[in-house]
Amino acid sequence: MLRISWLAIVMAGGLWAQKDSAFFETKIRPVLASQCFACHAAKLKAPMGGLVLDTKAGLAAGGVNGAVVVAGKPGESRLLTALRYTDPHLQMPPAGKLAEVVVKDFEAWIAAGAVDPRTDPAGGEKSSALKGMAVEEGRRWWAFQPIAVGAAPAVKNRTWARGKIDEFVLAKLEAAGFAPSGAADKRTLVRRAYLNLVGFKPTYEEVEAFAADASPEAWPKLIDKLQALPQYGERWGRHWMDVARYGEDNSTAEATNQPYPYAWRYRDWIIEAMNRDVPYDRFVKLQLAADLMPDAARGDLRALGYLGAAPVYHKDQRLSADVIGGFLADDWDERIDAVTRGLLGMTVACARCHDHKFDPIPTKDYYGLAGVFASTARTERPLFDVEPAVEARYLWVQRRLIDLRYSANLLTGEASTVVGSEQRVAKWKAEIEVLKEEMLGLQARYPQLVKSLERYWTPPAPRGDGQRRRGGTASTEPFANAVYDAAQYVDGSDAHYTFLVYQPGESRDVPVFRNGNVATPGEMVPRRFLSVLTRGESRFGKGSGRLELAERIFSDGAALAARVIVNRVWGWHFGRPLVATASDFGVQGEAPTHPELLTHLAAEFVAHGWSLRWLNREIMLSAAYRQASRPRPEMMKADPTNALVWRMAPRRMDIESYRDSLLRVTGRLDHTMYGPSVDVEAPENLRRTVYGRVSRNRLSPLLKNYDFPDPMQSSGGRDLTTTSLQQLFVLNSPFLQDAAAAVAKAIEGVPTEGRRIRELYRRLLSRDPDAAEMALAGRFLAGGTLEQYAQVLLSTNEEILWP
Numbered sequence: 001m002l003r004i005s006w007l008a009i010v011m012a013g014g015l016w017a018q019k020d021s022a023f024f025e026t027k028i029r030p031v032l033a034s035q036c037f038a039c040h041a042a043k044l045k046a047p048m049g050g051l052v053l054d055t056k057a058g059l060a061a062g063g064v065n066g067a068v069v070v071a072g073k074p075g076e077s078r079l080l081t082a083l084r085y086t087d088p089h090l091q092m093p094p095a096g097k098l099a100e101v102v103v104k105d106f107e108a109w110i111a112a113g114a115v116d117p118r119t120d121p122a123g124g125e126k127s128s129a130l131k132g133m134a135v136e137e138g139r140r141w142w143a144f145q146p147i148a149v150g151a152a153p154a155v156k157n158r159t160w161a162r163g164k165i166d167e168f169v170l171a172k173l174e175a176a177g178f179a180p181s182g183a184a185d186k187r188t189l190v191r192r193a194y195l196n197l198v199g200f201k202p203t204y205e206e207v208e209a210f211a212a213d214a215s216p217e218a219w220p221k222l223i224d225k226l227q228a229l230p231q232y233g234e235r236w237g238r239h240w241m242d243v244a245r246y247g248e249d250n251s252t253a254e255a256t257n258q259p260y261p262y263a264w265r266y267r268d269w270i271i272e273a274m275n276r277d278v279p280y281d282r283f284v285k286l287q288l289a290a291d292l293m294p295d296a297a298r299g300d301l302r303a304l305g306y307l308g309a310a311p312v313y314h315k316d317q318r319l320s321a322d323v324i325g326g327f328l329a330d331d332w333d334e335r336i337d338a339v340t341r342g343l344l345g346m347t348v349a350c351a352r353c354h355d356h357k358f359d360p361i362p363t364k365d366y367y368g369l370a371g372v373f374a375s376t377a378r379t380e381r382p383l384f385d386v387e388p389a390v391e392a393r394y395l396w397v398q399r400r401l402i403d404l405r406y407s408a409n410l411l412t413g414e415a416s417t418v419v420g421s422e423q424r425v426a427k428w429k430a431e432i433e434v435l436k437e438e439m440l441g442l443q444a445r446y447p448q449l450v451k452s453l454e455r456y457w458t459p460p461a462p463r464g465d466g467q468r469r470r471g472g473t474a475s476t477e478p479f480a481n482a483v484y485d486a487a488q489y490v491d492g493s494d495a496h497y498t499f500l501v502y503q504p505g506e507s508r509d510v511p512v513f514r515n516g517n518v519a520t521p522g523e524m525v526p527r528r529f530l531s532v533l534t535r536g537e538s539r540f541g542k543g544s545g546r547l548e549l550a551e552r553i554f555s556d557g558a559a560l561a562a563r564v565i566v567n568r569v570w571g572w573h574f575g576r577p578l579v580a581t582a583s584d585f586g587v588q589g590e591a592p593t594h595p596e597l598l599t600h601l602a603a604e605f606v607a608h609g610w611s612l613r614w615l616n617r618e619i620m621l622s623a624a625y626r627q628a629s630r631p632r633p634e635m636m637k638a639d640p641t642n643a644l645v646w647r648m649a650p651r652r653m654d655i656e657s658y659r660d661s662l663l664r665v666t667g668r669l670d671h672t673m674y675g676p677s678v679d680v681e682a683p684e685n686l687r688r689t690v691y692g693r694v695s696r697n698r699l700s701p702l703l704k705n706y707d708f709p710d711p712m713q714s715s716g717g718r719d720l721t722t723t724s725l726q727q728l729f730v731l732n733s734p735f736l737q738d739a740a741a742a743v744a745k746a747i748e749g750v751p752t753e754g755r756r757i758r759e760l761y762r763r764l765l766s767r768d769p770d771a772a773e774m775a776l777a778g779r780f781l782a783g784g785t786l787e788q789y790a791q792v793l794l795s796t797n798e799e800i801l802w803p
Contacts, residue, residue: 132357474677
């Protein structure tokens with residue numbers, strides 16, 4: 001167990017530097033550029049306080065009072081003190097405190113070592129010593145090449161391979177002078193298949209039924225059977241939710257970034273789509289632009305939760321237009337990052353402040369995509385049919401009422417902070433009444449629309465968070481967190497209060513913000529696709545461009561998109577993708593271990609209609625997948641990370657499979673599907689973990705302790721660790737104790753101690769105990785209870801390890 005755990009840590013360790021660099025480029029540098037460079041740049045004759053922040057050397061040197069950042073020590077970093085506004089003599093930026101989520105980003109960055117990947121000379125934000133790859137050169141990069149079904153390479157061992165996948169794997173092994181591992185036994189395979197496809201371990205009866213089936217078709221029949229179960233969609237939907245950064249609220253859940261009451265409908269749609277085997281290209285298109293696709297059903301609006309329930313930042317509208325504009329640009333940046341890393345394996349967000357330092361991504365491409373999301377507004381859309389004109393008006397009124405209610409409540413509770421608050425509040429309340437009367441006119445035809453707006457025209461709460469839903473409670477009303485086409489602008493005409501303006505049905509382009517600073521706009525960039533993937537016209541001309549973006553991903557970018565998802569699926573099966581950096585296929589990413597295999601499998605995947613079920617079956621039918629996981633000393637020395645796929649890599653189960661298996665083997669799992677989420681740690685919650693609430697504000701400690709991905713950003717993979725907190729959960733948690741008690745009670749009526757021990761093993765480990773285990777259990781039970789021994793078995797490596 002320890003070897004496996006430390007190996008996982010070592011494998012993950014190589015990725016930290018890249019992750020930290022990306023964090024700096026997407027979370028830290030844009031804030032420095034927009035908030036600090038005006039007074040703290042190398043080009044200035046006298047930077048304020050002698051502090052230069054636009055170069056790596058300047059940040060490291062600090063100012064006249066010494067260091068401002070102490071790597072690994074947030075509490076000793078004066079920069080963080082200034083951002084927190086806790087010292088009345090040290091508060092930056094002077095225009096006002098930044099959003100708490102931004103301050104937390106700086107705290108996390110410093111705690112992680114304050115990695116600064118900049119290599120610029122003084123004043124380097126204008127001229128960089130490190131140039132990225134040119135677009136024409138980039139078009140020759142391996143990841144962007146066309147895909148085609150490849151010819152099988154020649155191999156010596158013709159008896160091992162069961163298909164082309166095996167021939168590609170075997171060719172690499174033989175070239176290195178190695179051989180694959182033998183096949184796993186049937187009982188191991190059936191456990192592996194259940195975990196892989198439905199996300200929980202099989203029962204003793206299910207294991208033995210497969211072991212007794214001597215038919216050569218037993219294995220493919222098992223795969224087909226499991227992929228036809230509704231639990232398949234729950235398992236594979238959760239995989240996608242990692243990529244889609246699924247969450248049900250925001251990191252701060254303040255008045256302008258409330259929890260998403262219908263996020264669970266997006267989760268349910270994902271599960272349903274997986275169970276229908278919706279082709280991957282359509283699956284993604286619906287999540288980007290279901291509302292713009294003529295053949296999409298009304299229920300497919302739930303898919304827009306990919307954008308409509310995405311992370312957003314709180315925008316205190318008492319702040320200046322530039323500050324609010326910066327937060328709005330951060331929202332667009334999040335969409336760009338999620339789409340390009342999640343779907344294309346490209347770190348386009350690193351081109352926000354400058355051309356990408358490594359990959360062929362000019363900063364104009366970044367702002368070409370920013371225009372798409374600047375033309376897309378969040379909303380709660382009805383899942384029932386509404387006349388298009390009525391719906392368009394309703395969506396605008398909904399957004400306007402939210403802003404008016406928030407603003408009136410904010411200035412009522414804190415009137416002294418804004419000049420002329422009483423007059424503003426009176427004006428806003430009057431507008432609320434006008435919109436209320438307009439919407440009440442829809443009562444006869446669309447009572448549910450009217451009901452959904454009532455909370456915005458009721459008297460505001462006494463606090464400054466008037467429209468906050470108490471506890472972020474999910475709603476079962478027929479609506480979905482979604483988006484629609486509307487250009488977003490910042491209205492800074494009032495020096496004391498900033499509004500966001502939404503223009504339904506319109507689109508807008510975004511200029512290049514020099515150094516990522518919205519206060520320094522440059523050349524206007526039309527909405528467009530990525531230059532390196534485009535041959536010919538790249539501009540979008542239909543509405544926001546969301547549908548065109550989705551179509552371009554699967555036309556111009558099809559080869560890359562196929563490689564990216566095939567690589568992810570391979571990783572979900574084997575524990576290690578062919579490209580270790582699953583969300584970065586660029587220069588800083590890892591090269592593929594088997595490039596020809598990846599290209600071949602991607603081409604076959606597209607040829608088979610982008611079917612994930614086909615892809616799963618193809619991988620699982622291979623001899624490579626069916627290998628045993630036992631370590632071989634010579635291979636552990638030669639290839640400890642299993643890059644050559646010489647065995648099935650053992651690993652700890654993810655938290656969803658672990659918790660669900662514990663519930664199932666103890667006979668307590670509630671298979672109820674769909675519906676609002678529940679607290680994953682609530683004692684009464686016996687549903688599958690995929691239905692547990694995922695909070696970006698306060699993630700469940702259980703999920704966090706078992707390496708659940710950060711729902712604030714698209715995940716390239718989970719870093720599986722072993723920690724003392726996990727051990728404490730196994731030893732002391734009520735969940736494990738209740739599981740042990742439940743199974744002990746279920747078998748207490750079994751006659752004879754020996755039969756009870758055997759039944760315990762069959763229920764918990766889906767096998768019979770051997771003679772030594774029978775004897776050990778007998779000695780334990782001479783002084784202990786059956787419940788205690790059940791907890792011992794539930795705490796074993798065998799219970800949590802991937803077979």
